[in-house]
Amino acid sequence: MAMLQSMFEIVRDNWLLLLVGQYPNGPLGGISATIILSVLGIALAFPLSVLMALAALSPWRALRWPVTAIVYVTRGVPLLLIILWVYFVLPVLIGQSVPAFTTMLVTLVGYEAAFLSEIVRAGIQALPKGQTDAARALGHSHLGAMRYVILPQALFNMIPSILSQFVSTVKETTLGYIINVPELTFAAGQINNRLLTKPFEVYFILAISYYVVCWSLTLVISVVERRIAARRTSSLTAAASALPATPASASGT
Amino acid sequence: MKGFDLMAVLLNPEFSRMLVHGVKMTFIIFIGSWLLAMSLGMVLVAVRMLPSRIADGLVAIYVSYHRNVPTLVQLMLWYFGISSLLPDSMQMWLSDHNGESVFAIIALGLCQAAYFSEDQRSGLRGVPAGQWEAARALGHSYLGAMAYILLPQAIRNAMPALVNHTVSLFKNSSLAMAIGVAELTHAVKEVENQSFRPFETYLIATLVYLVCSLLLMWLGHTLEQRSRMAGAA
């Protein structure tokens, strides 16, 4: 129909903007920015989340309580409000203005780390206690047992959940729109402001683009899940396989 | 930066009015979309159980769309996109009658219904097949077996996930600010603009959200404990 045709025209006329934003006449934007934000966000959040998970499981209150508090706050406050906080606090802390992209990245790293830490923690706790016992009996220290025995297994099992969190991160990058981060949703907004007469087509294209990206990622996740399940049944016990392989994304946006 | 002064924000009648209104709108959006999501979720599960593969496929597409498209984009598609497709008279009526809130409730409700229906579905699948057989062997009809034996167990199974998603929905109400709904986060930005006290304003909003989320989680936890089948794993 006519709508389909106008959608093609919009994509044809604006594909560069959607792809890379206003680069090189401005910062990198569009879908490239979305992908870079998501990948960097998860990549930086991951090591942080492992540290947080270990802290949450440690026997020292001084480590446990702050981390548990951070996780609760992150789970209880909307991401949008957290973005506003960081947008305000970060320049004050550093003493100079911070571009929106960086603000968004910092927010995402912190936010994802909190959620990931819960996933990692669940993964560690799902391993049978016998693993820790065996490692300690062989003389490993607590951290040594973690590093060589527990974490490798836990993290492997948690790959589907971590990937699932990655999909959530992609969806969460859209919130950068509020502070004018030049990612895909922002680009679509720009196009709509220019065209004004075809909002449905523009936003439908936006929805479909995200759908394709996230759906493909979800497909990858199921393939990975199956591979892991096949490996799992040989070595690990019912306790580990009782965990849902992909919990509905913890942050749920 | 001015010194920390919470009262300057709280006691100012204009600001507190805006914040209170914001909290009110947040709850309207939350409760409206929750009711829509819960009921639609149950309908979706029921439809999925029909012997038709088309029905199953349609619901699967519905769920897939709402889980893979970011919620903010869904909101925008509804408010900017679909509203433009409506006849002019309807558009005018909507803009006079809090159209943003209506679209926000619809968008958030439909999105969350996908999650709720999946939770309810897993809950049902978690009931062992033997239960169904025992119910039928005793002579219960399909509806009777569902009502007295399967659904009570399915709901208990699904509760943790449903509670989690309810809290998500509550937090997602903040997204409605992007389409102009004057809920709490929107109010916070307005107050901050006018009072030049971002720290105090954000703190108030953070506390409100935090307390409400924790309350919801606690409520859910209590419900789970109460309804847990005594001694069950």
Added chain:
Amino acid sequence: MSNAIPAGEAAPMIQFVAVHKFFGSLAALTDINAEVKKGEVVVVCGPSGSGKSTLIRTVNRLEQIQSGSVLFQGRDVHAKLRSSALNHLRSRIGFVFQSFNLFPHLSALDNVMLSPMKVNGVKRSDAREAALRLLDRVGLSAKAQNYPAQLSGGQQQRVAIARALAMEPPAMLFDEPTSALDPEMVGEVLSVMRTLARDGMTMMCVTHEMNFARDVADRVWFMDAGKVLETAAPGDFFRSPQHPRAKRFLSDLHTR
């Protein structure tokens, strides 16, 4: 509803007429012709995979059949029935499962009370009274308020028997009722079943408990590979089985 035999005093309670059942291309039941008379206790035994459970599950249509008929009190169970008629028929046949299948969200008392109330329309107070009496009959009145997860396997199975009895069925079917129990609990369940038999209940039991069969059964049906190969009184069956496979089955049992 087709009546193959006029339902009279001498009419068999359960009747299998040329019953065939397939799972895909696998023949699960082949040309079963047998009957259980009113007040009879029939034990069905045989090696695993012989089709014993499948057979008993055709009586209340938990399994479908491809040809032949299964009659309960003269009524064809597998005829084209309205769902209300099928539900009513099922409520008249007591069934006890190997895995008990108690409803975990209800107490023992509620498990027993639920179906008389919701299926038969019995008043709550009457249902409660009857349920307490039944729990007492199976020796579990002290556990009325407990939930299944708090009961041992033997106790759960006894509650399951009470639950089935609560519907006041003219016949009870038992599908390996003690196979999932620890050995020390088998006795308590068998003792309930013995009492039922002694009180004149029509029973069809799939079981491996040969002593029970010897003491309580009126007839033993031996099945192998989907066929009923031999039916005899227990004394005759256990002393001098006729069919070669029955002989082998019994000698395998003894050499364990």
